[in-house]
Amino acid sequence: MSTFWKPGTAQPGSSADRIGTSSEEAESAFQHASAISSSSSSSSSRERRSLQEERKALPIYEQRERILYAVQRYGVVVIVGQTGCGKTTQIPQYLLEAGWAPTHRAQSIVCTQPRRLSCLSISMRVSAEQGCILGSQVGYAVPFERHYDARTTRIKYVTHGTLFRELMSDPLLSAYSVVMIDEAHERNAFSDLLLILLKKIRRKRPSLRVIVSSATIDAQAFLNFFLDKPYTGQERQAGGAQAAAAAAPTTTTTTATSTTQRSNNEEVEDGIILSLQGRTFPVEIAYAQEAVEDYVKASVEAVWQLHLAEAKGDILVFLTGKEEIDACMQALADRQISLPQGSLPLHLLPVHAGLSTQEQMALFDSTARGGRRCLVATNIAEASVTLPGIRYVVDCGLVKMRLFDPESGTDSLCILPISQASAAQRSGRAGRTSAGKALRLYTRSTFRSLAPHTSPELCRSDLTSVVLQLKSLGVDDLVRKFEWIWPAPSTRLLSCALQRCAVLGAMDEWARLTPDGQKMAELPLEPIMGKLLLQSVRFQCSKEILSVIAMLSVSSPFVIPDEKRYASNDAAYTSALLSRDKFTAEEGDHLSLLNVYDAFVDPQVGASSRGFCKRNKLAFAALARAVSIRQQLQGWMKRLGWEREARMGCEGDEGRLRKCLVSALFENAARRMEDGEYRSIRAGQTLHIHPSSVLFDRIPKSKYVIFQEVVQTNKRYMRDVTVVEEVSEKKGVFFVFFAHIALRKNQNKASDAMLNAFLPPRPLPATSFSLSPSTHKGLVT
Numbered sequence: 052m053s054t055f056w057k058p059g060t061a062q063p064g065s066s067a068d069r070i071g072t073s074s075e076e077a078e079s080a081f082q083h084a085s086a087i088s089s090s091s092s093s094s095s096s097r098e099r100r101s102l103q104e105e106r107k108a109l110p111i112y113e114q115r116e117r118i119l120y121a122v123q124r125y126g127v128v129v130i131v132g133q134t135g136c137g138k139t140t141q142i143p144q145y146l147l148e149a150g151w152a153p154t155h156r157a158q159s160i161v162c163t164q165p166r167r168l169s170c171l172s173i174s175m176r177v178s179a180e181q182g183c184i185l186g187s188q189v190g191y192a193v194p195f196e197r198h199y200d201a202r203t204t205r206i207k208y209v210t211h212g213t214l215f216r217e218l219m220s221d222p223l224l225s226a227y228s229v230v231m232i233d234e235a236h237e238r239n240a241f242s243d244l245l246l247i248l249l250k251k252i253r254r255k256r257p258s259l260r261v262i263v264s265s266a267t268i269d270a271q272a273f274l275n276f277f278l279d280k281p282y283t284g285q286e287r288q289a290g291g292a293q294a295a296a297a298a299a300p301t302t303t304t305t306t307a308t309s310t311t312q313r314s315n316n317e318e319v320e321d322g323i324i325l326s327l328q329g330r331t332f333p334v335e336i337a338y339a340q341e342a343v344e345d346y347v348k349a350s351v352e353a354v355w356q357l358h359l360a361e362a363k364g365d366i367l368v369f370l371t372g373k374e375e376i377d378a379c380m381q382a383l384a385d386r387q388i389s390l391p392q393g394s395l396p397l398h399l400l401p402v403h404a405g406l407s408t409q410e411q412m413a414l415f416d417s418t419a420r421g422g423r424r425c426l427v428a429t430n431i432a433e434a435s436v437t438l439p440g441i442r443y444v445v446d447c448g449l450v451k452m453r454l455f456d457p458e459s460g461t462d463s464l465c466i467l468p469i470s471q472a473s474a475a476q477r478s479g480r481a482g483r484t485s486a487g488k489a490l491r492l493y494t495r496s497t498f499r500s501l502a503p504h505t506s507p508e509l510c511r512s513d514l515t516s517v518v519l520q521l522k523s524l525g526v527d528d529l530v531r532k533f534e535w536i537w538p539a540p541s542t543r544l545l546s547c548a549l550q551r552c553a554v555l556g557a558m559d560e561w562a563r564l565t566p567d568g569q570k571m572a573e574l575p576l577e578p579i580m581g582k583l584l585l586q587s588v589r590f591q592c593s594k595e596i597l598s599v600i601a602m603l604s605v606s607s608p609f610v611i612p613d614e615k616r617y618a619s620n621d622a623a624y625t626s627a628l629l630s631r632d633k634f635t636a637e638e639g640d641h642l643s644l645l646n647v648y649d650a651f652v653d654p655q656v657g658a659s660s661r662g663f664c665k666r667n668k669l670a671f672a673a674l675a676r677a678v679s680i681r682q683q684l685q686g687w688m689k690r691l692g693w694e695r696e697a698r699m700g701c702e703g704d705e706g707r708l709r710k711c712l713v714s715a716l717f718e719n720a721a722r723r724m725e726d727g728e729y730r731s732i733r734a735g736q737t738l739h740i741h742p743s744s745v746l747f748d749r750i751p752k753s754k755y756v757i758f759q760e761v762v763q764t765n766k767r768y769m770r771d772v773t774v775v776e777e778v779s780e781k782k783g784v785f786f787v788f789f790a791h792i793a794l795r796k797n798q799n800k801a802s803d804a805m806l807n808a809f810l811p812p813r814p815l816p817a818t819s820f821s822l823s824p825s826t827h828k829g830l831v832t
């Protein structure tokens with residue numbers, strides 16, 4: 052068992068560091084949020100004054116004039132400042148107050164965030180500070196949810212992807228005077244793409260101001276990109292120094308790095324780095340003295356020690372995914388029974404992307420309930436957010452990350468070590484409203500061995516969606532002419548994405564967007580899901596496929612305890628599985644999800660009620676969100692001219708449904724071998740059915756399955772699996788194989804023209820699969 056500084060002592064032990072000195076569901080969430088912000092707007096003038104005083108007490112306040120001067124004078128300002136110093140909440144307000152978004156000009160200030168959670172919480176906070184109702188002067192827009200008024204909103208918080216999509220209707224982003232790309236250190240695909248396109252936009256619209264901000268950013272890489280100066284990573288020392296700012300606050304004041312001076316009619320200089328000093332409250336950091344074997348267990352232990360020994364203050368734990376969060380919360384709940392008499396209880400709350408808007412909003416209500424809150428989170432709570440009351444952070448040092456392997460063409464979710472920048476962001480969640488402490492469940496030497504920055508998503512992900520979006524924006528040569536931010540994605544990744552676009556029928560043999568491709572780019576869905584929606588129109592089963600896509604867009608609706616309990620025949624686990632069985636279709640997960648959705652919305656069965664979910668061990672929040680997402684997707688179909696088609700169903704014809712699924716997911720096909728294991732058709736990789744699948748531990752009659760994605764932990768697991776009963780003609784499947792070989796042959800001359808090397812692939816003809824008759828199960832109330 053590893054040891055930490057002893058909780059309860061004022062000073063950490065020898066291993067410690069000190070850093071710093073100084074839909075309906077959506078509707079009700081809006082009401083909830085608005086109630087919070089309007090209560091603050093209608094709150095007493097004393098409360099409002101106190102918020103204004105809090106604003107003035109932030110370290111950034113002293114730099115206000117300097118920031119405004121920089122934005123006035125420079126086209127691009129890269130701002131580096133300690134976590135919690137006030138970049139996200141204050142800079143847009145300073146700009147508003149300085150007249151960058153006057154009501155008479157139809158231009159506002161937009162600030163992009165990596166995640167929905169930060170958009171919601173920050174816009175809530177800023178509207179309270181502005182004394183207005185959320186959605187009026189301050190608003191937000193996230194996928195499938197928006198809350199702003201185009202006429203009155205002056206400050207808008209949006210996800211990077213949401214702003215990127217706006218480029219399709221407003222290519223020069225003329226609705227904005229200033230675009231702030233926040234948390235740029237995460238190197239999110241859409242934040243990088245936005246910066247690349249903002250550089251192009253500024254050539255046409257020099258009056259547009261760009262702010263790039265973070266606490267842990269490689270500032271020089273970004274500035275050099277905008278100044279057209281080469282960057283190779285050797286210059287990291289300068290950028291690294293900025294990154295280290297979070298670990299050891301600098302006392303340096305603003306550093307300006309502007310060299311290229313290009314005059315235009317406004318005489319705006321090109322760019323500058325602003326390094327802001329000061330942090331809100333100090334955070335002490337402690338490391339494990341030896342490597343921990345089981346980080347979930349170690350985090351339970353750490354929380355328990357903190358709870359028993361430390362002073363008032365909430366705890367935030369970082370784990371990698373929902374399953375681990377459930378396991379950690381269960382273990383802590385079990386321990387509460389042995390809580391010493393007189394001790395206050397721990398209020399356990401999960402924090403992950405699957406939460407409803409209302410549940411996410413509730414995390415920001417830190418009202419004391421006679422106990423200590425313990426929030427167990429994925430990395431969605433890592434950057435940008437202020438969870439009020441958090442004083443202690445427990446960091447497992449790992450993150451679940453999507454990695455694409457161009458060799459096998461598979462996208463996997465892998466658990467990997469975080470970067471030093473991420474570690475600084477995590478500890479930065481403490482010390483925002485009072486002094487804090489962070490426990491790192493890894494040794495100091497492990498920390499030193501971590502990469503300084505997170506690798507860019509564009510260099511490790513499947514770029515199909517990116518290529519499709521860029522093509523639809525008219526960017527043609529992605530390989531030779533496109534200006535990537537250092538480091539650029541490999542040509543291998545790019546050519547693989549081009550090939551996948553062709554396989555999905557989104558591009559022709561000359562790498563031109565097809566009409567289907569244009570539609571897929573417009574839909575707010577991953578290309579493969581866009582393809583599925585398009586195919587559903589052809590198969591006349593959009594009514595069902597809309598529900599399936601909506602259900603795949605939310606976290607699992609089944610409330611099932613940690614699957615590790617499976618082996619021990621745990622009663623709660625068995626009972627949850629029995630509940631799930633009521634909805635299980637033999638065909639697999641897609642149809643089972645459809646069963647759940649249909650039952651939930653059926654007025655005679657679920658009546659969209661919480662009671663129904665409770666009785667059947669279903670997650671109400673996930674289902675309510677799926678309903679809202681489905682409505683919006685239906686709206687998109689209407690926009691694409693498919694209003695009638697969106698209502699067309701297959702009348703219980705599962706065969707047609709599965710043909711439709713196969714015609715979109717055919718790349719993700721696997722075959723069961725003699726030894727019972729599955730091999731992917733494309734790459735021959737060994738795959739297993741994920742324990743969360745309804746097909747787990749079952750042996751379907753057919754050898755073939757299609758699946759949604761691969762999750763990689765100790766093994767490669769297929770998630771959301773559907774059985775394809777019979778492959779009567781293998782040509783379709785082998786077609787993908789041939790396309791892959793052609794890609795290999797051409798990997799060295801990767802360019803758009805490489806697509807000529809093989810015939811433009813066509814989707815599998817649906818008739819190549821003959822499907823079994825329906826085995827759809829009846830529904831249970």
Ligand SMILES: Nc1ncnc2c1ncn2[C@@H]1O[C@H](COP(=O)(O)OP(=O)(O)OP(=O)(O)O)[C@@H](O)[C@H]1O
Binds near residue numbers: 135136140415479
């Ligand atoms: N919901 C909230 N409740 C209480 N205080 C808040 C809230 N949101 C922000 N604050 C205060 O405002 C400060 C500045 O927050 P802000 O998000 O602007 O910082 P930041 O510099 O952008 O941090 P980061 O680099 O972590 O994104 C916080 O440290 C905290 O003191």
